[in-house]
Amino acid sequence: MDDDRSMLDPVAMQRALRYRLTRRNLLRNTGIGVAGFSLASLLAACGSDEGGTTGQSAAPQDVFSGEPRDTLNFANWPAYMDQAKDKDGNVFHPSLRAFQQRTGIEVNYQDVINDNAEFFGKIQPLLAGGDDPGWDVIVITNGRYFTTLTQNGWVYELDPSKRPNFDANAASWAKDPFYDPGNKFGMAWQSGITGIGFNTEQVNGEITKMDDLANPDKVGTSSVGMLEGDMPDWVMINLGIDPVTSGPDAWREAAAWLKMQQESGTVRAYYGNDYLPDLQEGNLNAAMAWSGDVLYSAIWLGLDMQYVFPEGGALLWIDNMLVPAGAQNPVGAAEIMDFYYNPDIATMLTEWILYMSPVPATQELIQKDADKNFDQGYKGYASKLQATAENEFLYPSEEFLGRTTFGFGDWTDESAEEWDAIFLPISQG
Amino acid sequence: MGARRRLVPYYLLAPGALFLLVFFLIPLGLMLFTSLESGGLLSGGFRFSWAFENYTDVLGQYQVQFVRSIVYSIIVTIAALLLAYPMTYWIAFYAGKWKSSLLLLILVPFFVSFVIRTIQWKFILGDHGPILGPLKDIGLLPQGFRVLATPFAVVAGITYNFLPFTALPLYVALERIDKRLVEAAKDLYASRWEAFRKVVWPLSLPGVFAAFLLTFVPATGDYVNATLLGGPGTTMIGNIIQEKFLVELDYPEAAALSVILMIVMLVLATVYARILGTEDVQRVAGAGA
Numbered sequence: 053m054d055d056d057r058s059m060l061d062p063v064a065m066q067r068a069l070r071y072r073l074t075r076r077n078l079l080r081n082t083g084i085g086v087a088g089f090s091l092a093s094l095l096a097a098c099g100s101d102e103g104g105t106t107g108q109s110a111a112p113q114d115v116f117s118g119e120p121r122d123t124l125n126f127a128n129w130p131a132y133m134d135q136a137k138d139k140d141g142n143v144f145h146p147s148l149r150a151f152q153q154r155t156g157i158e159v160n161y162q163d164v165i166n167d168n169a170e171f172f173g174k175i176q177p178l179l180a181g182g183d184d185p186g187w188d189v190i191v192i193t194n195g196r197y198f199t200t201l202t203q204n205g206w207v208y209e210l211d212p213s214k215r216p217n218f219d220a221n222a223a224s225w226a227k228d229p230f231y232d233p234g235n236k237f238g239m240a241w242q243s244g245i246t247g248i249g250f251n252t253e254q255v256n257g258e259i260t261k262m263d264d265l266a267n268p269d270k271v272g273t274s275s276v277g278m279l280e281g282d283m284p285d286w287v288m289i290n291l292g293i294d295p296v297t298s299g300p301d302a303w304r305e306a307a308a309w310l311k312m313q314q315e316s317g318t319v320r321a322y323y324g325n326d327y328l329p330d331l332q333e334g335n336l337n338a339a340m341a342w343s344g345d346v347l348y349s350a351i352w353l354g355l356d357m358q359y360v361f362p363e364g365g366a367l368l369w370i371d372n373m374l375v376p377a378g379a380q381n382p383v384g385a386a387e388i389m390d391f392y393y394n395p396d397i398a399t400m401l402t403e404w405i406l407y408m409s410p411v412p413a414t415q416e417l418i419q420k421d422a423d424k425n426f427d428q429g430y431k432g433y434a435s436k437l438q439a440t441a442e443n444e445f446l447y448p449s450e451e452f453l454g455r456t457t458f459g460f461g462d463w464t465d466e467s468a469e470e471w472d473a474i475f476l477p478i479s480q481g
Numbered sequence: 482m483g484a485r486r487r488l489v490p491y492y493l494l495a496p497g498a499l500f501l502l503v504f505f506l507i508p509l510g511l512m513l514f515t516s517l518e519s520g521g522l523l524s525g526g527f528r529f530s531w532a533f534e535n536y537t538d539v540l541g542q543y544q545v546q547f548v549r550s551i552v553y554s555i556i557v558t559i560a561a562l563l564l565a566y567p568m569t570y571w572i573a574f575y576a577g578k579w580k581s582s583l584l585l586l587i588l589v590p591f592f593v594s595f596v597i598r599t600i601q602w603k604f605i606l607g608d609h610g611p612i613l614g615p616l617k618d619i620g621l622l623p624q625g626f627r628v629l630a631t632p633f634a635v636v637a638g639i640t641y642n643f644l645p646f647t648a649l650p651l652y653v654a655l656e657r658i659d660k661r662l663v664e665a666a667k668d669l670y671a672s673r674w675e676a677f678r679k680v681v682w683p684l685s686l687p688g689v690f691a692a693f694l695l696t697f698v699p700a701t702g703d704y705v706n707a708t709l710l711g712g713p714g715t716t717m718i719g720n721i722i723q724e725k726f727l728v729e730l731d732y733p734e735a736a737a738l739s740v741i742l743m744i745v746m747l748v749l750a751t752v753y754a755r756i757l758g759t760e761d762v763q764r765v766a767g768a769g770a
Contacts, residue, residue, distance in 0.1 A: 170727045274630055319713050465521025468521065476724065479713075480724055
């Protein structure tokens with residue numbers, strides 16, 4: 053039946069033909085012999101292939117029309133999807149099951165993204181070679197790799213007519229972000245801020261600002277975790293610099309603060325992303341931390357942990373759903389991206405992951421859920437839902453958002469190289 | 482018939498040679514190739530351009546980490562030898578029927594993933610973990626005391642992880658020693674110590690030599706221990722390479738660093754073999770024959 057469908061649909065036919073063409077290239081390469089083939093594919097893996105960029109030329113209307121395929125490959129970050137157990141004790145994702153029931157598309161959901169750079173590094177050779185990257189939806193944070201993907205035409209331009217839920221329900225901050233005008237390429241999955249998380253029992257007094265993380269009297273020695281990727285922007289914000297328009301001089305200023313902090317002896321480690329276990333086990337007294345992580349530990353795990361918005365400001369970031377060029381099921385991808393802008397579905401997600409939902413209507417729905425559970429006598433669960441619905445880190449006011457700032461956005465090879473030369477010696481000292 | 486026999490060695494070598502060609506020589510060539518590329522991912526990728534400045538750039542920036550890795554690795558290798566020698570000596574000479582079981586015990590940690598073993602250390606040595614927690618509670622250690630995020634933790638972690646690499650070659654060398662030689666030495670009025678120093682130690686040198694290389698070379702390139710057990714100021718060259726490859730995606734500089742590391746290790750190993758190794762190994766081999 054799927055075959056019939058793709059035979060009738062000209063766009064699907066085109067896609068199938070393109071797929072066959074790349075297959076033929078592959079066969080031609082193997083004809084050269086084992087060594088030749090390995091060399092070619094390994095060279096492609098080195099990124100030196102000047103190869104086709106499938107995305108650039110394809111018009112969104114063509115890519116996103118027709119019928120979806122039966123399966124959809126979705127790559128996301130760990131613990132970034134609602135979970136439940138069925139009667140037999142098997143873990144499943146309720147919102148994905150709902151999608152499957154509504155559309156008949158089976159979702160192959162994998163939490164394989166641990167790091168923007170690392171994941172990008174894995175798919176980049178395929179994208180540069182014009183091959184199917186294996187995923188229909190990927191989730192990438194705004195910043196260097198988002199920009200690289202969009203600038204090289206390695207992700208499809210979206211069809212704005214295919215997202216009614218997004219148009220109706222998306223938060224103001226999720227629409228038309230500065231790094232992706234008009235949501236040309238991406239739609240927010242979730243968002244959050246980078247602030248300070250700390251173990252209430254292990255610090256002296258109140259932690260309120262960035263400088264507290266460089267004060268051994270407050271946070272102790274060798275007991276602060278810093279987030280390698282976020283810290284340049286974050287420090288700039290707290291020094292009163294807008295990272296979005298910053299340049300090398302401001303970067304060096306931030307680096308000087310980081311160096312000072314390192315010399316104060318408070319830093320324990322620079323983390324890629326796995327700081328949370330150390331914070332939860334108390335190896336870290338305080339850390340730069342992502343809102344949802346600490347809120348989850350405090351609200352749902354009941355740990356003695358607190359999350360603060362630093363006085364100087366906090367870094368705002370958005371994780372975006374993108375459709376990589378060469379994806380086999382872009383139509384299904386567009387459907388699932390818009391599906392998560394359905395308030396009921398977005399609520400399932402937010403109740404579980406506690407990040408900033410791009411669908412503000414979820415606040416009221418979570419409150420309703422809390423009330424319902426209070427009425428039914430599930431007080432513990434209800435009060436946790438209540439705390440979720442009332443949390444300003446999940447539902448920020450305009451004033452609150454006004455104190456957050458996005459990170460640096462003008463990524464080029466030159467700026468990236470200069471940035472790395474300034475900040476890498478600090479984290480890798 | 483004669484021609485066929487002459488070809489036999491090549492038939493025997495072919496599978497291994499082909500394997501090494503595809504999975505070692507070609508990647509090695511590609512690494513050299515990559516290390517001379519320039520460009521960036523934002524502008525579409527890297528291009529070959531004889532960019533020798535990659536080498537001078539990284540050499541200028543990461544000397545500290547190179548030196549630190551080599552120093553750590555030397556400490557690790559010596560510590561592992563000091564730990565493994567008495568242990569394997571005892572197993573080889575006195576363990577009798579328990580030999581294989583004890584040897585297996587040395588290998589047991591290898592049945593668990595490298596990363597998991599190291600993460601376990603992180604848990605055991607945690608600031609409030611099962612060891613430091615109680616000691617701090619009863620006041621034997623100050624509250625701020627820690628083991629993690631220190632050079633000691635990194636060196637100890639690598640030593641633990643590479644101990645079997647040291648122990649096995651030592652065991653093989655010690656096990657092969659003819660025990661009657663020790664008896665003969667004693668019959669000739671050698672003390673226990675003299676018998677060890679003049680008979681066992683020289684005969685075990687090929688094992689020490691192999692153990693040193695097998696531990697020193699991979700330990701220098703290790704990055705897992707510094708990542709999980711270290712802190713600021715314990716970064717090793719492996720961490721820089723990993724960071725360049727996987728986080729910055731600066732493949733040319735990462736490849737240049739790898740090439741330099743490889744050359745440094747080859748030079749060190751050659752010098753070591755010239756000064757200490759081959760002569761003893763040859764002498765002992767000659768004496769044994």
